[in-house]
Amino acid sequence: MYALVWPDIAIDQLADAYLATRLDGRGEPFRRAVDALETELARHPAAIGESRVGAERIVYHLPASILYRIDEPARAVVVLAVRYHR
Secondary structure (H helix, E strand, O other): OHHHHHHHHHHHHHHHHHHHHHHHOOHHHHHHHHHHHHHHHHHHHOOOOOOOOOEEEEEEOOEEEEEEEEEEOOEEEEEEEEOOOO
């Protein structure tokens, strides 16, 4: 298992996205999507998502996406950004 690391900026993005989903009436689907992504990232982060610039990867579970980086020596996944897709 990998530890998930949510820096403050990612937490702020998550909170902003969740508020936007609530206004759109999609709070629960967004919450479920983020929960599912967290579970998958903790299990096998290199096997999901798509590679991006450098060591960054992105994974989608609409209406959410998470941009992340894997820190293999620390067995951690660092969340770089979270986004709500309308």
